[in-house]
Amino acid sequence: MTTQSVAVPGAAVQAGPSLRERLANATPFIVLIPSIIATLIYVFVFTGWTIYISLTKSAMFPVAAWQGPKAYSDLWSNARWIIAYHNLFLYSVLYVVGAMAIGLTLAILIDQRVRAESMWRTIFLYPLAVSFVVTGTVWGWLYSPDSGIQALVRDLGWTNFTFALTTSKDTAIYAIVLTGIWQSSGFAMALFLAGLRAVDPDIIKAAHIDGAGPFRTYSKVILPTIRPIFIAVLVVLLQFAIKTFDLVVALTAGGPGLATTFPALYVYDMMFQRGQIAQGAAAAMMILAALAIVLIPYAFYLVWRRRREARNV
Amino acid sequence: MSSSAVAANDAVFDAEAASARRRYVISRVVIYGLLIFFSLIYILPLIVVILNSFRDLPEINHNGLIAWPQSFNPIYWLQAWDTYCVGGTCAGVKGNFFNSLAMTIPATIISTLLGAMNGYILSKWKFKGSEFIFTCMLLGVFIPGQLSLMPWAYLLGKMHLTNSVYGLILIHCVQGLSFTTLFCRNFYVNIPDDLIKAARIDGAGFWRIFFKIIVPISPPILIVTVIWQFTGIWNEFLFGVIFTSGTQQPITAALVALGSGGLSVHAYNVASAAVLIGAFPPLLVYFLGGKYFVRGLTQGAIK
Numbered sequence: 001m002t003t004q005s006v007a008v009p010g011a012a013v014q015a016g017p018s019l020r021e022r023l024a025n026a027t028p029f030i031v032l033i034p035s036i037i038a039t040l041i042y043v044f045v046f047t048g049w050t051i052y053i054s055l056t057k058s059a060m061f062p063v064a065a066w067q068g069p070k071a072y073s074d075l076w077s078n079a080r081w082i083i084a085y086h087n088l089f090l091y092s093v094l095y096v097v098g099a100m101a102i103g104l105t106l107a108i109l110i111d112q113r114v115r116a117e118s119m120w121r122t123i124f125l126y127p128l129a130v131s132f133v134v135t136g137t138v139w140g141w142l143y144s145p146d147s148g149i150q151a152l153v154r155d156l157g158w159t160n161f162t163f164a165l166t167t168s169k170d171t172a173i174y175a176i177v178l179t180g181i182w183q184s185s186g187f188a189m190a191l192f193l194a195g196l197r198a199v200d201p202d203i204i205k206a207a208h209i210d211g212a213g214p215f216r217t218y219s220k221v222i223l224p225t226i227r228p229i230f231i232a233v234l235v236v237l238l239q240f241a242i243k244t245f246d247l248v249v250a251l252t253a254g255g256p257g258l259a260t261t262f263p264a265l266y267v268y269d270m271m272f273q274r275g276q277i278a279q280g281a282a283a284a285m286m287i288l289a290a291l292a293i294v295l296i297p298y299a300f301y302l303v304w305r306r307r308r309e310a311r312n313v
Numbered sequence: 314m315s316s317s318a319v320a321a322n323d324a325v326f327d328a329e330a331a332s333a334r335r336r337y338v339i340s341r342v343v344i345y346g347l348l349i350f351f352s353l354i355y356i357l358p359l360i361v362v363i364l365n366s367f368r369d370l371p372e373i374n375h376n377g378l379i380a381w382p383q384s385f386n387p388i389y390w391l392q393a394w395d396t397y398c399v400g401g402t403c404a405g406v407k408g409n410f411f412n413s414l415a416m417t418i419p420a421t422i423i424s425t426l427l428g429a430m431n432g433y434i435l436s437k438w439k440f441k442g443s444e445f446i447f448t449c450m451l452l453g454v455f456i457p458g459q460l461s462l463m464p465w466a467y468l469l470g471k472m473h474l475t476n477s478v479y480g481l482i483l484i485h486c487v488q489g490l491s492f493t494t495l496f497c498r499n500f501y502v503n504i505p506d507d508l509i510k511a512a513r514i515d516g517a518g519f520w521r522i523f524f525k526i527i528v529p530i531s532p533p534i535l536i537v538t539v540i541w542q543f544t545g546i547w548n549e550f551l552f553g554v555i556f557t558s559g560t561q562q563p564i565t566a567a568l569v570a571l572g573s574g575g576l577s578v579h580a581y582n583v584a585s586a587a588v589l590i591g592a593f594p595p596l597l598v599y600f601l602g603g604k605y606f607v608r609g610l611t612q613g614a615i616k
Contacts, residue, residue, distance in 0.1 A: 028438035032434050046461045129606065132550065134588050190611060245458075250550075284460045287460070
């Protein structure tokens with residue numbers, strides 16, 4: 001290499017770029033290689049691998065014996081998976097609507113030129129810095145009927161007060177919904193607030209001059225302009241919901257019975273507890289499919305918006 | 314205009330001003346009332362856990378978890394740290410805490426450095442196919458952890474990295490690469506290309522430009538990335554619980570093992586202290602770098 005690089009300059013020009021120059025030109029690519037390999041393996045090989053496993057007879061250990069899509073049909077006829085899937089659906093709707101509603105409310109409240117703005121923001125957002133495990137554990141205690149919120153209210157005199165979400169099969173899912181909203185609404189708030197701050201002050205002034213009250217100003221003027229933020233928050237929260245795992249494990253461990261089992265718990269259970277790896281892999285693919293249903297239209301939406309903006313500018 | 318008419322006019326104005334003033338006061342009361350109401354919901358769980366970590370158990374059992382403390386005893390923190398039994402071993406959560414540190418710090422540093430290099434290359438040294446590589450890395454952000462469980466289990470087994478912090482470091486580096494690259498690339502894209510071109514004309518190469526131009530303006534994005542990675546990796550649970558066990562587990566996995574008593578009677582005070590120990594590092598990072606934390610959040614979400 002060194003001998004090459006001190007070669008006569010004229011000769012190097014005639015022979016095209018020298019090895020050293022070529023090496024210098026290739027440096028970015030060479031530096032990138034480890035990351036490229038890691039990414040390609042992580043994104044494509046791992047996904048392909050899991051698809052492949054889902055099409056084999058893998059039980060306790062991964063095996064190569066092909067069985068076609070049987071794991072998928074088994075999955076969709078498994079009562080446990082149906083419960084998990086229904087739970088995910090119910091949870092996603094309530095959690096996303098709840099977190100967005102509260103997040104928007106908080107953002108609008110903070111947007112009213114309140115004092116100590118950063119203090120409020122810090123309070124509403126800190127749950128996001130804490131792990132789902134910590135949140136789930138602590139809320140599990142608060143829901144505990146003997147010593148949590150129910151006990152407190154009964155001690156205050158309302159002896160018939162009942163708030164024991166986690167102990168009943170019918171209500172345990174709502175405990176997870178409430179806790180999920182508690183954890184994530186600050187996140188929605190932060191994004192909404194960033195959106196509200198980016199709204200052109202002139203159109204707000206114009207609305208005031210036209211005599212619109214604060215409610216109409218928000219509902220007719222401000223909120224429609226931050227529609228992209230709504231969609232972004234929606235997509236991110238749906239992603240969180242689909243990946244829900246830690247929170248449920250820490251809060252209810254999927255119980256009572258199977259009442260709060262989720263797709264991500266099902267994967268874990270099939271792969272590492274029950275020795276049905278193929279079905280676990282099939283369930284993991286379903287999680288990926290759910291994410292794709294959310295993210296692919298979003299990607300198209302982003303492209304469409306960018307094109308429209310490019311046309312308008 | 315007669316003086317009585319002026320007085321009447323003033324009175325109308327006064328009445329209007331007074332009612333506007335009243336409306337303003339009422340709206341302020343409603344706004345601050347709601348803010349305080351929501352704040353209490355957000356903050357009370359934290360306060361309850363902090364108080365319970367100092368309360369004696371008989372008192373908790375008698376008065377419930379949410380009650381004004383009658384006792385103050387810091388011994389439970391010591392027990393949680395040093396002697397409490399988690400999953401058969403009675404050495405507190407200190408080992409798990411150090412596991413989490415040993416996992417989080419290297420994984421954060423490595424993934425951030427790689428992300429900065431990648432971001433620099435993918436924004437300033439584009440080559441044929443670099444956009445495609447960036448798109449692949451973007452996909453990595455969205456892939457659910459469940460999908461990579463079996464492949465990781467196999468690879469870690471082959472590399473003799475199961476039940477070890479090094480295995481988790483590897484996983485978090487590979488997984489984190491997508492996020493850190495995305496963050497840094499979106500930051501570096503806004504650096505004017507002319508600046509780089511001028512440097513190249515002056516004879517500066519790849520590394521010189523990186524260290525003389527890119528690194529000096531990088532602190533904001535590096536802080537965002539480090540905070541994001543640190544909290545994310547520290548709080549991660551799935552890989553920790555699956556690929557490690559017992560004394561090798563990070564603290565999130567240990568906390569679940571400790572809380573798995575479920576609704577049965579357990580030492581709420583020691584458990585509260587343990588939970589706070591597990592929540593402390595990311596909370597510290599959040600309170601020190603809150604501004605950057607929010608910035609990372611909004612970038613990670615919208616871009």
